[in-house]
Amino acid sequence: MNPENLQVKIKAENLDFYYGANRALKNVTIECFDKKVTAIIGPSGCGKSTFIRTLNRMNDVIPGTRLEGKILIDGADIHAPDVDVVDLRRRVGMVFQKPNPFPKSIFDNIAYGLRINGMKNKRKIEEVVERSLRGAALWEEVKDRLNDNAFSLSGGQQQRLCIARALAVEPEVILFDEPCSAIDPIATAKVEDLIEHLKTRYTVVIVTHNMQQAARVSDYTAFMMLGELVEFDRTEKIFTNPANKLTEDYITGRFG
Amino acid sequence: MRRSTRKKLVQAAGFLALRVAMGLVLAVLVLFLYDIGRKGGGAISWEFLSQAPRRGMTEGGIFPAIVGTFLVTVITALLAIPLGMCSAIYLNEYARQNRLTRLIRLSIRNLSGVPSIVYGLFGVILFVNALRLGTSILSAGLTLGLMTLPWTITASEEALKTIPDSYREGALALGATKWQAIRTNVLPYAVPGMLTGTVLGLARAAGETAPIMFTGAAFYLPYLPKSLSDQFMALPYHLYIMATQHHAIQQVRPLAYGTALVLIVLVLGLNMTAVVIRYRLRRKRR
Numbered sequence: 001m002n003p004e005n006l007q008v009k010i011k012a013e014n015l016d017f018y019y020g021a022n023r024a025l026k027n028v029t030i031e032c033f034d035k036k037v038t039a040i041i042g043p044s045g046c047g048k049s050t051f052i053r054t055l056n057r058m059n060d061v062i063p064g065t066r067l068e069g070k071i072l073i074d075g076a077d078i079h080a081p082d083v084d085v086v087d088l089r090r091r092v093g094m095v096f097q098k099p100n101p102f103p104k105s106i107f108d109n110i111a112y113g114l115r116i117n118g119m120k121n122k123r124k125i126e127e128v129v130e131r132s133l134r135g136a137a138l139w140e141e142v143k144d145r146l147n148d149n150a151f152s153l154s155g156g157q158q159q160r161l162c163i164a165r166a167l168a169v170e171p172e173v174i175l176f177d178e179p180c181s182a183i184d185p186i187a188t189a190k191v192e193d194l195i196e197h198l199k200t201r202y203t204v205v206i207v208t209h210n211m212q213q214a215a216r217v218s219d220y221t222a223f224m225m226l227g228e229l230v231e232f233d234r235t236e237k238i239f240t241n242p243a244n245k246l247t248e249d250y251i252t253g254r255f256g
Numbered sequence: 257m258r259r260s261t262r263k264k265l266v267q268a269a270g271f272l273a274l275r276v277a278m279g280l281v282l283a284v285l286v287l288f289l290y291d292i293g294r295k296g297g298g299a300i301s302w303e304f305l306s307q308a309p310r311r312g313m314t315e316g317g318i319f320p321a322i323v324g325t326f327l328v329t330v331i332t333a334l335l336a337i338p339l340g341m342c343s344a345i346y347l348n349e350y351a352r353q354n355r356l357t358r359l360i361r362l363s364i365r366n367l368s369g370v371p372s373i374v375y376g377l378f379g380v381i382l383f384v385n386a387l388r389l390g391t392s393i394l395s396a397g398l399t400l401g402l403m404t405l406p407w408t409i410t411a412s413e414e415a416l417k418t419i420p421d422s423y424r425e426g427a428l429a430l431g432a433t434k435w436q437a438i439r440t441n442v443l444p445y446a447v448p449g450m451l452t453g454t455v456l457g458l459a460r461a462a463g464e465t466a467p468i469m470f471t472g473a474a475f476y477l478p479y480l481p482k483s484l485s486d487q488f489m490a491l492p493y494h495l496y497i498m499a500t501q502h503h504a505i506q507q508v509r510p511l512a513y514g515t516a517l518v519l520i521v522l523v524l525g526l527n528m529t530a531v532v533i534r535y536r537l538r539r540k541r542r
Contacts, residue, residue: 089431102426166429
């Protein structure tokens with residue numbers, strides 16, 4: 001499934017994932033293209049969040065889980081023994097469902113990723129903080145109060161702060177795990193604009209509950225159900241002419 | 257209508273019961289502090305606080321006991337704080353949550369319920385005899401440290417549990433190592449809670465008699481301890497002697513009350529320190 005001959009950034013091959021004995025992903029094979037937005041949709045519990053969290057190995061930290069199959073980023077297996085998971089997570093950024101700013105100042109939130117990665121130069125840090133905040137369309141709103149605590153921002157601003165924080169460490173891929181489920185419609189529109197804009201530089205994968213959102217922001221859409229990938233195609237195609245009956249039933253709101 | 261009146265009555269009765277319970281507890285505390293304050297207040301003077309006991313402890317002050325309790329509490333803190341915090345970090349952040357860690361945790365909870373006299377005897381066997389530290393400040397402090405550890409560990413672990421996982425995940429997702437995430441994004445917010453629990457444990461240890469009476473506390477010493485391997489006088493033990501073992505109990509009763517007052521003020525002071533630490537660090541975090 002690669003009609004436009006795009007460069008494959010992420011490839012999952014026969015991916016299985018288990019929470020203890022519970023198989024949450026069943027033989028998922030999918031390709032996410034470079035500098036495109038791939039949306040993962042599906043009913044609750046279909047495994048979409050589990051899937052996206054395998055891409056930066058965030059599930060590693062959950063005890064009792066097991067993964068089979070392969071995930072390749074730029075053709076390299078991310079579970080290969082020589083892969084440093086810390087480095088992988090820097091390259092594959094993540095924005096979580098609920099905005100999770102750290103209880104630090106706005107500035108320190110963005111600088112956090114730089115500092116833990118060893119950047120000491122103050123001027124350089126300031127530069128990256130500004131660039132990241134601009135990149136997340138937040139700079140104008142916060143430039144006069146960078147030293148305020150991040151908790152003083154509204155929910156939508158907090159989520160854009162988290163996006164800026166992810167941008168600061170210069171990732172190649174950004175994963176969004178239902179980024180708008182905890183913020184209001186106006187803030188959602190801003191985040192969606194932002195995602196639209198981000199794909200010019202990054203590969204974006206977004207899990208969403210909201211089908212309109214998938215239709216609005218993504219180039220490709222994957223529909224998952226009960227841990228299986230049901231259909232994967234250009235977003236246009238999925239929403240106008242899905243090949244699978246299940247997909248059609250889901251997007252037309254017959255269940256889900 | 258009738259039903260809603262009944263519901264309100266039940267609620268009023270419920271609240272009343274809660275108030276009475278709280279009031280009773282407060283009344284006991286106030287009565288207790290008032291009694292000790294009234295009977296011990298008269299004994300307090302600069303001389304009482306700054307001089308050693310004289311004439312078979314019927315006169316003079318309690319200065320050596322204050323010094324002894326202070327030194328022993330320092331040793332207790334030096335053992336219990338770092339070891340307790342590190343253990344808690346290990347248990348909560350690093351250890352796999354399996355049967356072994358559950359067993360360890362259960363054992364720690366149980367240890368906090370072991371009577372203090374048992375710790376005292378254990379201290380005699382381990383520190384005084386086996387490690388040949390003798391009856392000394394060191395032995396007594398380490399014994400109290402062991403006794404405080406379960407409290408420190410439990411309080412620290414509870415403090416770590418209050419830090420949302422999103423702080424850890426957020427840091428990891430930015431390419432932090434596990435230790436970096438803990439050090440920079442968990443500990444700064446957990447330490448106030450950890451310290452509070454720890455200082456409360458120390459306050460309790462400072463007031464203990466049983467663990468120190470065989471491991472280093474002396475009935476009476478005419479001099480101050482010169483090193484950590486000396487014996488010492490301690491406030492709780494001194495109070496115990498003045499209240500039950502002295503040859504002229506009636507005569508020294510005011511001194512005993514004075515000692516009790518000093519001990520209580522010291523323990524309350526430590527507890528207040530815990531409150532202040534927590535308040536300060538919380539404000540810094542905002």
